[in-house]
Structure formats: C-alpha cells, structure tokens
Amino acid sequence: MLASLDRLLRALFWALCVAFAATGLTFFAFPDATIQVLNTTGHALGFPPAPASSLRFWLSLGVAYMMLVTLLAAAIARDPRGRAYLMPILAAGKATSSLTCLGYFLGSQPAFVYLLNALVDGSLTLLVLGAWAVVWATSEEAAAHDRELLRIVLDALVPRGGAFPTGAADTDLDDAVARYFATLHALGPVGLRVLLRILEYGPVVFERTRPFSRLDPEARAHALASWETSRLGVRRQVIASLKLIALLHFYERREIWPGIGYDDAHLREKLLAGPNAAHHAARLGARA
Structure with a gap:
C-alpha cells in the first residue's frame, strides 16, 4: 500500500513540476497575450478586464516565483517522504499567491484573472497540504x-x-x-x-x-x-x-479478573465439555 501511495505522490509532484514550468514559460513568453486571453474569458463571464501594463518588473518577479515552485515540486517528486518538509513551503507560496489575489479581487478590482488565480492556487495549496498530511499519517518513522x-x-x-x-x-x-x-x-x-x-x-x-x-x-x-x-x-x-x-x-487479562470479581471456571467447564473440547483444552491450557 505504501509503495503505491509513494508512486502516486511522485506522479503528483512531477505533474505539478511540469505544470509550474509550463505556466512560468507561458507567462514569460506571452505576458500580454496571457492577460488578453484571461480578460476575454472573464468578459464572457461578466467580469471587467484587468488593466494592461508594459511594465515587466512584476513579470520578472513572477517568473522567479514560478521557477522556485517548479524546483520545489521537482525536489519533492524525487523523494516525497524524505523531502516532505518542503511541502509546507510550497503550500505557503501558493497560499500567499491565492490570498493576495483574493484580496485584490475583493478590494481593488473584480477582474477574472484575480479570481482565477485565487481559486487555482488555493486549490493547489489544499492539494499540497493534503499530500503532506498523507505522508505524516502513513509515516513509519512516527x-x-x-x-x-x-x-x-x-x-x-x-x-x-x-x-x-x-x-x-x-x-x-x-x-x-x-x-x-x-x-x-x-x-x-x-x-x-x-x-x-x-x-x-x-x-x-x-x-x-x-x-x-x-x-x-x-x-x-x-x-x-x-x-x-x-x-x-x-x-x-x-x-x-x-x-x-x-x-x-x-x-x-487473567491477572485483572480477581479485581473485577470474574471467575472463568464455569465457562471453562462448559467449553471443555462441548464438541470442540480438544481445541479449547489446548487453548485454555496455554493460558492457564
């Protein structure tokens, strides 16, 4: 069972590694197109568009963050149990991303890109914490x-x-x-x-x-x-x-029976007189 669980955990974090890498590359290569696609999707759902920006400073920080979570996921995937201590760190990064976007959605502008990131990274936070809990719950070291x-x-x-x-x-x-x-x-x-x-x-x-x-x-x-x-x-x-x-x-336990006033003599007598007397004699004799 543990072997199957470990294979599942490795597959999960390798999948996250690939997803994080692909997302980071998409953001880096097509920043404006990414926002445009999300704005178009949000518009169809009734959300106002996120403002366009030619400033690439935040993009640099975002790509660096995606690189970090990609490397974290890859490190965990190699040994989910031995490197389970990295899971809360990965979850903390995703939780921060989710909560800040939720804050911007509620307090700044209800753009679809904010809501989508809050939901996606919030779900990933719960997924990673769930994996961490599974490792803890099935840890032989504990x-x-x-x-x-x-x-x-x-x-x-x-x-x-x-x-x-x-x-x-x-x-x-x-x-x-x-x-x-x-x-x-x-x-x-x-x-x-x-x-x-x-x-x-x-x-x-x-x-x-x-x-x-x-x-x-x-x-x-x-x-x-x-x-x-x-x-x-x-x-x-x-x-x-x-x-x-x-x-x-x-x-x-027999040593407790006197303290609770229990005597098994009557039960032993009935068992030893019954159809399975030989079996009970061997069993009860071993406990006598």
Whole structure:
C-alpha cells in the first residue's frame, strides 16, 4: 500500500513540476497575450478586464516565483517522504499567491484573472497540504512516537494503583490496542495516529495548557475528564470509544479478573465439555 501511495505522490509532484514550468514559460513568453486571453474569458463571464501594463518588473518577479515552485515540486517528486518538509513551503507560496489575489479581487478590482488565480492556487495549496498530511499519517518513522503517546494515554486511563493495583503500564495493553486498530482496516493505524494527536493537542486547544504528553499525571487525568464532560458530543464520543477499546482489552487479562470479581471456571467447564473440547483444552491450557 505504501509503495503505491509513494508512486502516486511522485506522479503528483512531477505533474505539478511540469505544470509550474509550463505556466512560468507561458507567462514569460506571452505576458500580454496571457492577460488578453484571461480578460476575454472573464468578459464572457461578466467580469471587467484587468488593466494592461508594459511594465515587466512584476513579470520578472513572477517568473522567479514560478521557477522556485517548479524546483520545489521537482525536489519533492524525487523523494516525497524524505523531502516532505518542503511541502509546507510550497503550500505557503501558493497560499500567499491565492490570498493576495483574493484580496485584490475583493478590494481593488473584480477582474477574472484575480479570481482565477485565487481559486487555482488555493486549490493547489489544499492539494499540497493534503499530500503532506498523507505522508505524516502513513509515516513509519512516527510509529515509535505513536507507541509512546499511546502508553501515556493508556496509563492515564488505567493508572497503576487506581481502580486496580495493576495499571496499563504493567501490561502489554498498548500492544493489544495497536493490534486491534491494525485489524480494523488497512488504515486503522492511521486512524489511531490521528486519534492520539487529537488527544495530545486537545488540552492546548480546549484548555489552553500544554500538550497531553507534557502534563503531569494529575493534569492528564483532568484533561481526560474534560473530554468526558465536554459540551461537544464528538469529544465525549472520542474518549468513550477509546475507553471502551482500552478497557475491553485490559479486562481480558487473567491477572485483572480477581479485581473485577470474574471467575472463568464455569465457562471453562462448559467449553471443555462441548464438541470442540480438544481445541479449547489446548487453548485454555496455554493460558492457564
């Protein structure tokens, strides 16, 4: 899956590279004709024409900008994951172009060329940021950080010496939860990564404090409680879902059963007397 995704990212940025180069060359070779064509198109749609200008100073700056974004796209296309840090830079350039043209369209003159550039470069901004988000969401390098953050969250949900003497940190609960998300769907680990980042920066957004992993244990417990009591239903649903998944996997551990008053003797007796007794004997014997 990652190989196919990487091929798609390379194709995307090579296409952007070619498009930027062709656009820059068109602007440089036919500046007046470009504006004339856009004015003609805009006139047909009811927009006033952009004023003609013989000054080439701005053209020089525009061509330099197109050269820069062309080289950025080419550099990213060679290694989208290794050079993903260049994507926000490319997106920033396109966002600046889009927003300034939108400002000119709204505050100066409603010419079609302004609106078109605002829409095109705005769309390219979202496209590049989307590619950056995809790389982040599927990055294997972030897996170690994900696991550490998962341990921190689970330890806050099931602390040692809390409701039970044994806490999440005393078990392999983080492995079990990670495996569960991996079995849900090919993108299950991506969903877990997004969920963990939501919990990590939730305190920053909603409580104006530090990220979850940088809080002390008491503050982490308070942060989780704020999710449960939030007025936003989606926040309550997020923490309720995570607690359900975590506690289901926590309670299935035999060392936890005495703490919740569970005894599997009756169930074992029924299974060992049933038609698949040999299978269950081998399975339960391994867990005994």
